[in-house]
Amino acid sequence: MDLSGTAEEDAFRHGLRAWLSETLPKLPPRPDPLDWPGRRAYDLGWQRALYDAGYAGLHWPADAGGGGATPTQHLIFLEETERAGAPYVGANFVGLLHAGPTIAAEGTAEQRRRWLPPVLRGEEVWCQGFSEPEAGSDLAALRTRAVRDGDAYVVTGTKIWTSHAEVADWCELLVRTDPDAPRHRGISWLAMPMDAPGVTVRPLRTLAGSTEFAEVFLDEVRVPVANRVGAENDGWRVTMVTLSFERGTAFVGEVVACRRVLGELARTARANGTWDDAVLRRRLGRLNAEFTALWRLTQWNVGQAEGDLAAGGTGVPGVGGSVFKLRYSHARQELFDTAADVLGPGALDTGEEWTADRLSSLSYTIAAGTSQIQRNIVAERVLGLPKGR
Amino acid sequence: MDLSGTAEEDAFRHGLRAWLSETLPKLPPRPDPLDWPGRRAYDLGWQRALYDAGYAGLHWPADAGGGGATPTQHLIFLEETERAGAPYVGANFVGLLHAGPTIAAEGTAEQRRRWLPPVLRGEEVWCQGFSEPEAGSDLAALRTRAVRDGDAYVVTGTKIWTSHAEVADWCELLVRTDPDAPRHRGISWLAMPMDAPGVTVRPLRTLAGSTEFAEVFLDEVRVPVANRVGAENDGWRVTMVTLSFERGTAFVGEVVACRRVLGELARTARANGTWDDAVLRRRLGRLNAEFTALWRLTQWNVGQAEGDLAAGGTGVPGVGGSVFKLRYSHARQELFDTAADVLGPGALDTGEEWTADRLSSLSYTIAAGTSQIQRNIVAERVLGLPKGR
């Protein structure tokens, strides 16, 4: 058990810090949240800067053009960029964290050449077309169908919860290619150009009032068969590779950010007098323990991933992922509920950043597997409790 | 909506109060908790006093020798006796609240004559033989078998969680008379004399260190067929009549007692300085709300039962019973967890009454239907959610 950095890790951290302190002041001003093209340009610009400095796709395999970094180095990268207030991954999220790694792992040489470099260089934006209105937590129940017609699939259906659909070049799409096969067996993974005829994007308004997400309607969209990654009907397995790629680092930046918010909450509470309320003060102390532990759990999970990789495994966090997400989702909601009590009447003002964060935190126990689904996973796959009922 | 008493109810309350204030000072000293024969004698003596004053079996039908009281009068009786610090129902519990009402509802005239008067007069003690080690929450999975042999059943099996088994005259026993029938269909209800050959009682030590309960081993015990109440294999239905007889009044005395404990907790906290801890003080305030509401919920459920009776129904509380038990079990545990914080180091001393109560409160979310079972009941029978899974 060792939490101090190796010489190599320390050098990496210091080099990154130096680069960030030099680079961040030169960035253009952040675009307005409603300015999608501006956000695209800004996010791609940041990715290009990372690319030029050698930090692009740090966690991707070297043979895919990435940095081939260890999970620990990736953790350091995420920690330091968040600490320094660097831009978020933003529009590059799906390309860097889902579609890219999938293509790197499962694509042909040709597919890797076509799609990976533009992601790393900040030239193309991907979005994700997995979820559907009728499927929800039961992702494998997806209905979007793809019918083979010559050298193309003709795709019809509806996708939901797609971020950056308005400005994406590509969509990683799950479609049903064999309606008669068992649920998980008849699914394929396609790279769909977002400018193909038949693709319609409609912004989806969330309860927070924002339009971070969209619905994507597909009406007989022709997608070349050559855009399929992996074998036909093998898309479920291909996707699971993607979804489990994060090696324990999925929430590094968020935990760092939550710890910063917690410090700001304490400062605000001391300033506005709510600190004198022992109930609130002790809740803040409790949250300090919570996020300290979540940070340690992140390091623990990354260590497990690193060990698994070293032993020739995939570095997939396994138990860690669901355990972390369960604890973190609830801690994040408690953090912003507590922020509401620090704010007092300001808790009812969506002009307050924490009020907006409180609203968006409501999705954490639902998105990417509800807490109920996560508990099933932990109970069945980790603890070995029987399925059913 | 009216929470004030009618003239008749007020007269009943005042008469009861007068009788209690006159009678309680004359009671003999309470026996030691480990002195079973002493406890039997004390409890039967109290029942005899109630009988002589006309308060025995207040909620029993008049034609069974009871008072034929309304649920509201029964509530007043339980409230006033608890407030006055009268003895608990103790050894008379099963006779008065389960076996007796069952016989009153389902027994023959002969059976009613034989068994009901001794319960009301405080002459015979009953115990309950329902639960089994292997059945647990799944009561209908009971395995104790009864084989007909002439005019008797030969009964073999094991019962558990039987209170007062050491001093009981009779046991209301559920046995399986048809092993081939569906689970709920092959069960019969028998009145078993506890002095029958083949009955062995072994005290069961709980985690609180006490021996309130016993296991009862039955080895070819002969029980006359004439002791069966209801038809052969109809015991499940007969039992459900018993179990649902309480008309919302099941926890009246306990809620009154918990409110008294809460007041004592506040006094102790003020005296020992823990009151200055705002977290603890506000928990006490929260518990005040909790038990105030539980008292109002009791009155509400009794009102519903009264309405159901008036409309020709059974007065069974339905929704109220499980809803109340769910809330109350957890509130009671929270009450004694809070008591532990008021006690400080004394929380680790079982010589403190509240520490002992804390231990026994652990059974409340388990006994008589776990909270999990109660939530199933509420979800399926009240909210109409589908069975299964």
Place this chain on the structure above:
Amino acid sequence: MDFRLTDEQTALRDGMRALLEGRFGREGLRRAADGTGPPWDAPLWKELAEAGLFALRLPEEEGGVGLGLPEAALLFEEAGRALVPGPLVATHLAAGLVPGAAEGTCVVTEAGFPPGERTALVAHLPAAHRLLRLDDEDGAGTVRAPHTTGVAAGPLRSVDPATPLHRVDADAVADGPVLDGADARRLRREAAVLTAAQQLGSAGRTVETAVEHARHREQFGSPVGAFQAVKHLCAEMLVRLETARAAVYAAAVTGTESDCATAKLLADEAAVRNARDCLQVHGGMGFTWEADVHLHLKRAWVLERVPPAREELEERLAAAL
């Protein structure tokens, strides 16, 4: 003692539910929430007045309905269930004290200052004509009702899209006539009960919505309500609801300090937590603007901060032990 609803009470409640279903059903609610309707629905206010919502407890000889707090609580439960916007409680309390309140021609809102605070959040200030102040500082319990015109106030971007909120300073509303014969403390208790009743109505609606969804939404080959995890969420929602119901109705009957504090504390909690559980049962669909569940959560957040709020209630209930 007969804690049940009388036939008259049931009829009264059913009448209000029918009125609101017709006049402020889902479409009305969405108009208010989406800002596609007028900022203030004066005709609805008038209809509520005509239905007796404000004049309910005035004696018949004063043009009122002559009913009591229990009946008012039942009507406010319905209003909360439908998420009717507007300063219903303040206007109801002002009936008989402020001219026009009972008839719905004078809209009265409240400036409720939490203990020791000089700033109050005021709902629906632009639509209101008078501001109710229930002061208790000197123990005398004065009630004032200044006009709202010209009150300096800072608007919030209200989390509840159907409830505009402004910050108002105590000094800005210090004037206004003392309303003789009005007991500030009694009015505060009544305000707590009626606010609690609204929360109760919302908590009941979210149970129904969650159960409805759970019965029909299929996932993994069966209705999600067949899964114990969802089932037990719904069961706990009902437990919160029914416990709060007993507390609110009892407070409406007895009007005592501790019943009223209990009612507000438990109804606030039931409304907020039921809305959150309802959202959880709905999954992603609950996170959309189109689903109504967020409107329940946001209104519940607004009403739980109407004084007396949690801290004050818990302290009072502790002090009462």
Place this chain on the structure above:
Amino acid sequence: MDFRLTDEQTALRDGMRALLEGRFGREGLRRAADGTGPPWDAPLWKELAEAGLFALRLPEEEGGVGLGLPEAALLFEEAGRALVPGPLVATHLAAGLVPGAAEGTCVVTEAGFPPGERTALVAHLPAAHRLLRLDDEDGAGTVRAPHTTGVAAGPLRSVDPATPLHRVDADAVADGPVLDGADARRLRREAAVLTAAQQLGSAGRTVETAVEHARHREQFGSPVGAFQAVKHLCAEMLVRLETARAAVYAAAVTGTESDCATAKLLADEAAVRNARDCLQVHGGMGFTWEADVHLHLKRAWVLERVPPAREELEERLAAAL
């Protein structure tokens, strides 16, 4: 950075587990709990000493094992898992400071006074020879170790049948030599980590016990672990366990104030709540004296009150923000 256990650490832990399974398995635990064994198991204490539990962190040249706090935490986790009785933490901390502690010939217990209190609960006073006091009042951090003979003390009927408890007044143990070179604040942090490690071990054991029961106990035609309600209880137990594990191990590595406070707070909670959930999963059988689950709950109750306890921890963690 490599937060994983080294092979040596894994071997050390496995060795202690094997030792305890042989020397203090279920039978040993039941003897201690049922009072059928001797009130103090001196041979077991000697064997733990020989296995290096007390001398673990002493330099090899002083007869120690020369390992660090992380290794100690792993061994104390095993001790907590097996519910080994005795003042393990105090004796471990006293090794090198109090003659005989490292070798197990001198049993050292601790008198831990909560902030502002003059009375401490002391465990295993009758078996102990010396009393560790970690004083911090003057900021100097003195460490004393008076003899226990003749200390006036009031016995409790201890809720944990394997941990005798006495109330000791601060004045009664005011004497005793100051142990030079010992840092009270560091020792307190270490005590918190090692107590937390014991709680962690217990929390791990109750998860295993609950899962074991849930897999084999049948109700309503299937193992109870097939029901989501039970499944999800078990899953949340694991979440508490793994979160506490990361916190405890990190605290053992860094030894910082905030890591140590986090470790104690979360491990206390994991031990208590996991024991309670384990009891719930067991149903009625868990409520019997024969089931081990109550022993875990009771020990967890005892250790969570070893200072620093919840209030102090939360306040310190708040102050650190």
